[in-house]
Amino acid sequence: LGVPVNAAEAAKWYALAAEQGIPESQFQYALMLLDGRYVKKDEKGAYALMQAAAEAGNRLAQFNFAQLLVQQDPGDAGIAKAVSYYQRAAATGLADAQYAMAQVYANGVGGKPRDEVQARGLLAQAARQNYDTAQIDLAAWMIEGRGGARDxxxxxxxxxxxxxxxxxxxxxxxxxxxxxxxxxxxxxxxxxxxxxxxxxxxxxxxxxxxxxxxxxxxxxxxxxxxxxxxx
Structure with missing residues (x-):
């Protein structure tokens, strides 16, 4: 009722494809379940699908599942659970994940030692992809000489x-x-x-x-x- 037919139809097809284990569809349908967009809201179902897509190698699912883990447990334990997913997404070149891992290394959280050199490198990777927050942080670090030479x-x-x-x-x-x-x-x-x-x-x-x-x-x-x- 009130939902565009094409949107409702798309949700149905995402659900069917997600059931067949297609990672991209699992990710997209998980987002719909999280938001209650065109489907009934189901956070538990969304969590399971997001994890499945993440484990299958979908980088957006990896980043978003990491975010869900931190959201569930904002403390160091939650970050520790999320780190492996952030790392995998960062390794594919996802700027959001690179920035997240830069914060992990900058603060020495989630079971990772503080490593400002590593953090600065990750900031640079995200900055080169026009990730503006990383550009600001990298600029400040270069000006301060943090994590590397002053420039x-x-x-x-x-x-x-x-x-x-x-x-x-x-x-x-x-x-x-x-x-x-x-x-x-x-x-x-x-x-x-x-x-x-x-x-x-x-x-x-x-x-x-x-x-x-x-x-x-x-x-x-x-x-x-x-x-x-x-x-």
Whole structure:
């Protein structure tokens, strides 16, 4: 009732294919059961199908099953159960899983020792796939010299890429890099412009508000003009 015929039909076919053990269908039908989308909600059934698809090698199922395990037990024990699934998905190149494993190694949780070199490598892998949160973290790590050599220029570059991709937090942090001349020449106009972009998106940073107020009238005018041309 009220469900599009094609959607209901698709759910039926996913269910049939899932019963036949087809991993992609198991994964898709598990998502439907989790959400109660076009079918009756069934978390237990979804859990079983997601695990089956994960064990069969479906990388999206591996990542999502790991997320379910952590959701069920947010503590270290839950992360420990999830790690093998995160690892398998990360090994296939799934950026979400690479980022998750970076957090595991960065914090030394889930039975894994703290390993910032490994974490930075995983952040780089995810960042290269345009995973903006990884780009921000990698930028910060490079600027701080965490998990490897300090590289201000590359750190600036990753932050700029995330900012240009539309990440508001990155836009604000890029403004601060321009303000401080970190990894680039100091540029109060671009600092102001990027902060204006972030502020228009709803981010408020008192430090950057003070910075904006300290610009000359001409600098403010130029910053606003540039902000209007930025992503």
């Amino acid at each position: 201000l220029k590359s750190g600036f570059g990753w932050m700029k890429q995330a900012a240009e991709g539309g990440n508001v937090a990155a836009q604000n942090r890029l403004a601060k890099l321009y303000m401080g001349g970190i990894g680039t020449d100091p540029d109060p106009i671009l600092a102001g412009a990027w902060y204006v972009v972030a502020r228009r998106a709803g981010l408020i940073d008192p430090q950057m508000d003070d910075f904006l107020r300290g610009l000359t009238d001409d600098q403010t005018r130029q910053a606003l003009q540039k902000a209007n041309r930025l992503p």
